[in-house]
Amino acid sequence: MISLTHVSTTFAARGREPLTAVDDVSLEVPRGSIQGIIGFSGAGKSTLLRNINLLERPTAGTVSVAGTELTSLDDAALRQARHQIGMIFQGFNLVNNLTVAQNVELSLKFAGVKDRRERLRRAAEALEIVDITDKTSVYPAQLSGGQKQRVAIARALATKPEVLLCDEPTSALDPFTTATVLQYLADVNREFGITVVIVTHEMEVIKALADNVAVMEDGRVVEEFPASELRREGFNPRTSIGKYLLSDGIRLDRSGERPHESTSAPQDPDAAQPGGTHRSQHTALAGSAGGVR
Numbered sequence: 594m595i596s597l598t599h600v601s602t603t604f605a606a607r608g609r610e611p612l613t614a615v616d617d618v619s620l621e622v623p624r625g626s627i628q629g630i631i632g633f634s635g636a637g638k639s640t641l642l643r644n645i646n647l648l649e650r651p652t653a654g655t656v657s658v659a660g661t662e663l664t665s666l667d668d669a670a671l672r673q674a675r676h677q678i679g680m681i682f683q684g685f686n687l688v689n690n691l692t693v694a695q696n697v698e699l700s701l702k703f704a705g706v707k708d709r710r711e712r713l714r715r716a717a718e719a720l721e722i723v724d725i726t727d728k729t730s731v732y733p734a735q736l737s738g739g740q741k742q743r744v745a746i747a748r749a750l751a752t753k754p755e756v757l758l759c760d761e762p763t764s765a766l767d768p769f770t771t772a773t774v775l776q777y778l779a780d781v782n783r784e785f786g787i788t789v790v791i792v793t794h795e796m797e798v799i800k801a802l803a804d805n806v807a808v809m810e811d812g813r814v815v816e817e818f819p820a821s822e823l824r825r826e827g828f829n830p831r832t833s834i835g836k837y838l839l840s841d842g843i844r845l846d847r848s849g850e851r852p853h854e855s856t857s858a859p860q861d862p863d864a865a866q867p868g869g870t871h872r873s874q875h876t877a878l879a880g881s882a883g884g885v886r
């Protein structure tokens with residue numbers, strides 16, 4: 594369904610060293626599956642996600658979605674093809690001076706649905722999918738974070754996309770609301786067969802939702818595995834960053850020792866514990882992957 598072949602994205606700014614955010618990534622996402630992309634801050638996850646709908650055009654490589662090679666399309670054809678790809682963001686990106694219904698209707702307007710009644714009907718239908726029909730006339734400021742994300746999901750679904758790209762969709766939400774939003778994403782994947790790609794730094798999100806996992810570091814996909822592996826006892830990710838991401842969340846060093854910084858990735862994060870070595874992994878990873886949230 595989604596096929597990335599040798600995709601690279603380099604940002605070049607005058608007076609600065611070019612920065613390769615995505616470095617020669619090839620990835621296949623099967624139709625109807627949920628692909629998780631995980632990695633530390635700065636690993637290139639968001640850039641790779643934005644490469645899929647060409648919100649960020651890769652500097653090299655090809656991107657195909659549903660059999661169409663997006664990287665070969667002209668601007669008009671690309672605008673049309675993008676209607677097959679919905680996207681939601683960490684910050685929801687709703688238009689504050691439009692009501693909930695108008696926010697969803699706007700995406701249909703952009704998609705070229707000319708008839709207003711048809712737009713309103715489809716907006717209501719999309720809002721029903723995420724059970725938020727009681728809020729159609731309110732403004733985003735009157736909604737909770739979880740409600741805003743549900744409206745954003747409705748807006749993304751209104752054009753009946755085949756693919757839904759999710760950029761840290763639950764990072765701004767509490768755990769309970771996170772579970773609710775993930776449930777809606779799981780439901781739309783199952784009910785409508787929508788292929789989902791979700792970027793997150795939260796392993797819990799990957800465990801709950803993904804079928805397949807890609808681990809990114811320094812712009813590269815360094816490891817891929819089926820998410821079911823995460824539930825298998827004895828599963829041991831191949832790379833140190835994969836192992837680290839599997840570890841049990843935040844553990845603070847209370848020893849008072851402050852190991853000197855290393856710029857290389859840890860060799861054996863399983864060995865982290867307790868009293869000192871863990872922080873050195875944080876600093877080591879911060880050096881190699883741009884920091885840990």
Ligand SMILES: Nc1ncnc2c1ncn2[C@@H]1O[C@H](COP(=O)(O)OP(=O)(O)OP(=O)(O)O)[C@@H](O)[C@H]1O
Nearest residue numbers: 604612614632633634635636637638639640641794
């Ligand atoms: N438009 C841009 N111009 C220049 N550099 C950029 C741009 N967008 C991203 N970068 C850089 O590319 C690298 C990868 O960024 P990206 O946002 O893709 O990482 P990420 O893994 O999604 O991080 P986070 O989890 O913090 O969002 C970072 O070093 C970032 O500063």
